[in-house]
Amino acid sequence: MNSASAHRPPRSRLRGLLHLGLSPVPALVLLAPAVVGRLALIAVGRRAQAERYSARVQRHWARLTLRAFGVRVDAAPRPPGGPYLVPANHLSWLDVLVLATQMDCRFVAKSEIAGWPVFGLLARSVGTLFVERGAGRDAVRVGAAMSALLESGISVVIFAEGQVSRGLKVERFHPALFEPAARAGLPCLPAALGYVGPAGGCGTAYSAGWWGDVGLVWHALRVGRFGPLTATVRYADRPLRNGDRKELALGSHRAVAGVFEPLGQSPKPDDDPRSDPPSGESLHGSAVHRAARDSNPR
Numbered sequence: 001m002n003s004a005s006a007h008r009p010p011r012s013r014l015r016g017l018l019h020l021g022l023s024p025v026p027a028l029v030l031l032a033p034a035v036v037g038r039l040a041l042i043a044v045g046r047r048a049q050a051e052r053y054s055a056r057v058q059r060h061w062a063r064l065t066l067r068a069f070g071v072r073v074d075a076a077p078r079p080p081g082g083p084y085l086v087p088a089n090h091l092s093w094l095d096v097l098v099l100a101t102q103m104d105c106r107f108v109a110k111s112e113i114a115g116w117p118v119f120g121l122l123a124r125s126v127g128t129l130f131v132e133r134g135a136g137r138d139a140v141r142v143g144a145a146m147s148a149l150l151e152s153g154i155s156v157v158i159f160a161e162g163q164v165s166r167g168l169k170v171e172r173f174h175p176a177l178f179e180p181a182a183r184a185g186l187p188c189l190p191a192a193l194g195y196v197g198p199a200g201g202c203g204t205a206y207s208a209g210w211w212g213d214v215g216l217v218w219h220a221l222r223v224g225r226f227g228p229l230t231a232t233v234r235y236a237d238r239p240l241r242n243g244d245r246k247e248l249a250l251g252s253h254r255a256v257a258g259v260f261e262p263l264g265q266s267p268k269p270d271d272d273p274r275s276d277p278p279s280g281e282s283l284h285g286s287a288v289h290r291a292a293r294d295s296n297p298r
Contacts, residue, residue: 062097083150168263170257
């Protein structure tokens with residue numbers, strides 16, 4: 001038995017099922033207004049208003065769904081202005097809900113999400129931009145849609161690492177999705193996401209982190225059992241602008257990595273099938289971050 005046993009025990013599986021059972025309710029309630037309202041505004045030629053309406057529906061959905069899972073959001077003040085291209089690190093399926101509570105925005109997401117039950121349907125109804133990985137022509141289409149949204153006053157969120165990490169560090173940001181903002185000279189506002197669990201609980205890499213070969217429903221049950229969680233959002237001090245997409249990606253990565261707090265890597269729950277913490281990384285996230293920062297002074 002590992003050290004998780006000596007720490008705060010998880011909630012009952014029934015509690016996890018209760019959180020999971022409540023989570024689709026906001027999506028089901030808001031689905032009809034999202035679809036009808038958006039289509040009605042588009043039908044009368046009010047595309048920009050339709051986008052803003054959809055973003056507000058998405059915001060309500062996100063707040064209610066996080067509440068159903070017992071997740072609180074601790075967000076730093078956002079610099080005024082916008083719209084922004086918002087590049088963020090990616091730790092969990094919760095990331096979309098967390099950032100959706102913070103601003104009127106659209107997300108660029110992998111095409112598989114469109115097929116998720118309830119959540120995928122609502123994501124399609126509010127105008128999420130789905131991109132097929134490795135399809136160059138599809139990337140061009142999504143880039144054009146991103147440009148149109150930014151020019152109409154709607155922020156666009158990208159998870160610039162291109163994949164979910166286990167939360168040890170911020171992985172490389174891919175430049176391709178920075179092209180619309182670089183070409184149009186629009187501001188880019190990097191955002192660092194993190195998660196904090198209850199004192200004595202399991203490492204947030206296992207409670208909040210959605211990495212490894214585990215399914216959405218399985219992980220959603222974990223969120224209910226190993227919470228409550230607090231999601232943190234920290235923004236760059238100021239928006240970035242650069243006509244070179246590679247430089248914009250590098251600057252955004254530096255800004256996010258500079259304020260990122262790694263997820264706690266231990267203790268690991270006994271029943272979690274994912275890999276153990278890497279050797280030398282068995283500290284809780286904030287301790288790992290401080291150790292790395294102190295050994296690499298600026």
